[in-house]
Amino acid sequence: MAFVNLKNVTYKYPLTDKPALQNINLQIKEGEFVAIVGPNGAGKSTLCYTLAGFAPHFFKGELSGTVEVAGKISNQSTLDEWVLNVGLAFQNPFNQISGAKYTVFEEIAFGLENIGIPRDEMKKRVEDAMTLTGITDLADRSPYSLSGGQQQRVALTSILVMRPKLLVLDEPTSQMDPIGTREVFGTIRKMAEEGMTVVLVEHKVEWIAEFADRVIAMHNGQVLLEGNPSEVLTSNVLIKNGFGLSRYTSAAREAKKLGIWKKEKLPVTLDEAVEGFKK
Amino acid sequence: MRERLSFYIKRDSVLHRLNPLTKLTLTMALILIAFLSPWYWTPHFILLAAVLPLSFAGRVFPEFIKTALRLILPAATFLFLMQAIFQPVGETVIFKFYFLDVTRESLMFAFRNATRIFVMVSSFTLFLLTTHPSELMSDLSRRGLPGQFAYVIISTLQILPQIQAKAQTIIAAQRSRGLDTESTFFKRAGAIVPLVGPLVFGSFIEVEERAIAIEARGFTSKNLKTSLQEIADPSFERTVRWVLILLIIISALLNLWPS
Ligand SMILES: Nc1ncnc2c1ncn2[C@@H]1O[C@H](COP(=O)(O)OP(=O)(O)O)[C@@H](O)[C@H]1O
Ligand SMILES: [Mg+2]
Numbered sequence: 001m002a003f004v005n006l007k008n009v010t011y012k013y014p015l016t017d018k019p020a021l022q023n024i025n026l027q028i029k030e031g032e033f034v035a036i037v038g039p040n041g042a043g044k045s046t047l048c049y050t051l052a053g054f055a056p057h058f059f060k061g062e063l064s065g066t067v068e069v070a071g072k073i074s075n076q077s078t079l080d081e082w083v084l085n086v087g088l089a090f091q092n093p094f095n096q097i098s099g100a101k102y103t104v105f106e107e108i109a110f111g112l113e114n115i116g117i118p119r120d121e122m123k124k125r126v127e128d129a130m131t132l133t134g135i136t137d138l139a140d141r142s143p144y145s146l147s148g149g150q151q152q153r154v155a156l157t158s159i160l161v162m163r164p165k166l167l168v169l170d171e172p173t174s175q176m177d178p179i180g181t182r183e184v185f186g187t188i189r190k191m192a193e194e195g196m197t198v199v200l201v202e203h204k205v206e207w208i209a210e211f212a213d214r215v216i217a218m219h220n221g222q223v224l225l226e227g228n229p230s231e232v233l234t235s236n237v238l239i240k241n242g243f244g245l246s247r248y249t250s251a252a253r254e255a256k257k258l259g260i261w262k263k264e265k266l267p268v269t270l271d272e273a274v275e276g277f278k279k
Numbered sequence: 280m281r282e283r284l285s286f287y288i289k290r291d292s293v294l295h296r297l298n299p300l301t302k303l304t305l306t307m308a309l310i311l312i313a314f315l316s317p318w319y320w321t322p323h324f325i326l327l328a329a330v331l332p333l334s335f336a337g338r339v340f341p342e343f344i345k346t347a348l349r350l351i352l353p354a355a356t357f358l359f360l361m362q363a364i365f366q367p368v369g370e371t372v373i374f375k376f377y378f379l380d381v382t383r384e385s386l387m388f389a390f391r392n393a394t395r396i397f398v399m400v401s402s403f404t405l406f407l408l409t410t411h412p413s414e415l416m417s418d419l420s421r422r423g424l425p426g427q428f429a430y431v432i433i434s435t436l437q438i439l440p441q442i443q444a445k446a447q448t449i450i451a452a453q454r455s456r457g458l459d460t461e462s463t464f465f466k467r468a469g470a471i472v473p474l475v476g477p478l479v480f481g482s483f484i485e486v487e488e489r490a491i492a493i494e495a496r497g498f499t500s501k502n503l504k505t506s507l508q509e510i511a512d513p514s515f516e517r518t519v520r521w522v523l524i525l526l527i528i529i530s531a532l533l534n535l536w537p538s
Contacts, residue, residue, distance in 0.1 A: 054491055080499045088495045095488035098496070100430055101413050102287065109507040111496030113417070116503045123507070158496060 001071075002027035003197050004051065004166060008065035011046060011055050020046040022221040024065070028199070030165075033192040035208040035229070036201045038218035039242050044201045047218065048090070048170045050074075051199060053082035070165050084115065087164030091171040093151030096158070097143045104146070104154055105130075105139040111162045129161035133187055148175030156184065160191070167191065169200045185211045205233050206246040209268035217243065234266035248273040286346065286407035294337030294405075298512045299415040300422065301520055306406040308523040313398040315530035319387070322394040330401050337409040343401070346408070351400040355393040362389035417506035430498070 006026040012019045020043050028034055036044050049055040056063040057079040067074035070085045089096065101107040105126060112122045130136045135153050138146065143154055152175055159167065169188070173181040181204070189211050192198045202208055208215055208229050215232040217225040219241050225232050232238070234249050245253075248267045255261035255277075267273040289295075294302070309329055313322040334343040363386050371383035416429045 049491075052495065054494070058491060058494065079494060080497065080501060083495055083497055084500075088491070090488070090491075092488060095485050096492040098493055099489065100416055102289075102411060106413055106507055110493075113505055113507060114497035114502075115500045116505050118505060119507065119509070122505065155492075162496065 002068075003030040003032075003070060004028035004199075005068040006050075006065065007068075009050065009063070009067055010065055011050055011061060011063045013046075013055075013059060013061045016061075018221075020221050021050060024221075024223055026216070026223065026226075028197055030197055031192055031195045033189060033198045033211065033213045034200070034216060035212035035214070036199065036216045036218060037203075037205060037208065037233070037238075037243060038224075039244075042218040043221040044218055045090070045170050046221070048088060048168045048199065048201060051166065052086050052088035052168050053077070053079050054088070057082070083164075084162075085164060086166045086168060087159035087162050088168045089155045089159045089170070089172050091174050093148060093155045093175065096155040097151065102142065103140050104135065104143055107143045107154060108158050108161050111158060115162070125161050125163075129157045132160065132190075133157045134183060149173075149177065149180050152176060153180075153184065164196070166197045166199065169198070171201050171203065174203070181207060203244060204246075205244065206248060206269045209233055209246070209272075219243075230265070230268055230272070233268045252276065286404065287411055288339055288342055288408050289411075290338050290409075292336060292338040292409065294333060294339075294409045295411075296511070298510060298516050299410050299418045300512070301516045302406055302410055303415070304520045304523050306402045308527050309402040310399045311527045312530045313395050315527070315534045317533050317536070319391060322391060322398050326394060326398050326401070330398060330405060334405055337405060339405070339408045343405055343408060347397075347401040347404045350404065351397055354400075355396050358396060359389045359393040362392055411508070414506075414508050414510055417504070417508060418510050418512075420504055421506065421510075427499075430493075 004027065006024050009021055009024040009026075010019050011021040024047065036047065038044050046055060049059065050063070050067055051069065053074055055061060057074075063075065069082075072082070072085065074082065098107060098110045101110055108126045108129060109122055112125060117125065127136070130139065133153050133156060135150070135157060138150060138154070143151065146154065152172055156169070156172055167188070173184050176184065185207055188198055188200065192213075200208075200212065212229055214226065215229045216223055217232055217235075217238055224241065225235060225237055233246065239245065239253075246268045248270055252261045252266045252273060256266070261276060262279065263276050267276050297305075309325055313325050316322075334340045337343075363381055372380045373383055373386065374381050419429045
């Protein structure tokens with residue numbers, strides 16, 4: 001039985017005619033790290049909101065089909081129960097700061113206060129989560145005084161500390177530098193290996209190839225392709241539909257036209273490109 | 280960006296250590312008594328004998344004076360002038376201002392009202408300077424104030440400086456694109472229009488995202504909330520609060536007393 005199971009899921013925002021998600025079928029195993037790619041407006045964020053319960057519980061609108069996570073059905077649950085299993089962090093870190101807390105430490109504790117974790121355990125969990133994401137030195141800073149990348153780490157930590165079974169991340173590293181991104185992806189990978197299921201929307205595809213188990217390519221509210229990252233991310237179908245390629249894939253494509261790239265399969269990451277060009 | 284958000288200043292003082300509800304009650308008592316007490320000099324007395332000494336007790340005197348003056352001096356002065364000039368009471372004319380008489384009575388009246396405003400704003404400033412916003416929120420929700428309600432109050436206090444900062448950023452951005460925000464009043468008024476869009480529309484999306492973010496962190500959970508800070512509430516503070524409430528009631532009764 002899949003841990004996440006979407007069956008014929010179609011979702012329409014209120015006051016819209018065209019569904020933002022159309023007939024999505026998706027199964028994810030526990031501890032799997034799944035990445036989602038797709039052009040703007042493909043429905044990636046909507047899929048995140050659906051997994052996290054906000055569509056339809058927060059946005060209203062119409063959801064048909066079934067969304068099942070950890071044995072529970074979204075339509076038969078309430079949002080406050082749902083978020084105990086599913087954590088969501090999204091792109092703009094500034095809007096994820098609660099605005100009610102004075103320091104980063106308190107900010108991260110906010111969620112645990114809300115769900116009633118006793119004080120001692122709360123402190124321990126906040127400290128552990130901050131160590132995990134490498135922000136212990138920010139503990140006493142004001143969340144508003146941080147850089148965008150640091151705020152994104154705080155947003156991620158604020159969700160990780162809740163220990164969700166399914167972690168949904170919508171472009172969580174958009175304001176980080178490559179070193180920061182690598183660290184955060186490393187952390188997420190580790191969480192997945194420890195059994196947390198992860199769904200991540202990411203534009204920078206070379207990271208996906210390196211860290212994710214599987215890729216889902218979305219287009220017009222539908223799943224266009226899914227499978228192994230190195231295959232999906234170099235597929236001609238993506239190129240035809242206006243998806244962004246990794247720069248290594250683009251370079252190798254050009255090289256292939258000139259006959260310099262000899263292999264059939266195109267690279268996604270730097271390592272694969274170097275490997276291929278060596279031969 | 281500056282470290283400080285909201286007004287709160289982290290220090291160790293008697294005032295900082297008081298339970299947030301006690302401080303809130305004290306603030307309300309100072310304000311209500313200044314407004315209700317029939318004795319003419321009450322607001323002045325409260326300002327000099329309570330609010331000022333408290334600002335020293337809270338070790339925030341310099342910040343207190345700066346914030347309070349900046350916030351209220353213009354308003355209190357304006358109010359004083361309006362009332363001194365237009366309040367048509369009394370006979371002891373002190374001087375004439377065109378066709379208007381400024382009387383001793385109207386001056387006294389204006390002086391008291393301006394001081395009342397001063398007491399109101401300065402007590403509130405003092406409260407904000409010495410009260411940790413999330414302690415206030417936790418304490419109030421622990422006492423049964425609905426979480427949403429507490430959150431709205433606290434986050435508004437916290438977010439106002441952010442909105443201000445954002446307005447500055449938008450103005451700077453628009454100005455760099457040639458927008459005139461500095462010349463005459465009418466030109467400036469016209470120039471506000473392009474600023475409203477980003478500010479309001481931006482805020483709308485922001486409010487939605489912020490709501491999602493706090494919901495994702497269990498904000499509407501039905502579990503009993505806990506709090507990171509241990510908030511002390513010794514029994515003598517409860518007594519203090521009752522005494523303060525009693526004083527408010529006495530002032531109200533004296534105010535209603537037919538004289
Ligand atoms: N709150 C909303 N109300 C109505 N329509 C929306 C809303 N959010 C997104 N949409 C629409 O749903 C579609 C998918 O958007 P989205 O999920 O944000 O795509 P992506 O994240 O892949 O860029 C778009 O056509 C978008 O205009
Ligand atoms: Mg999106």
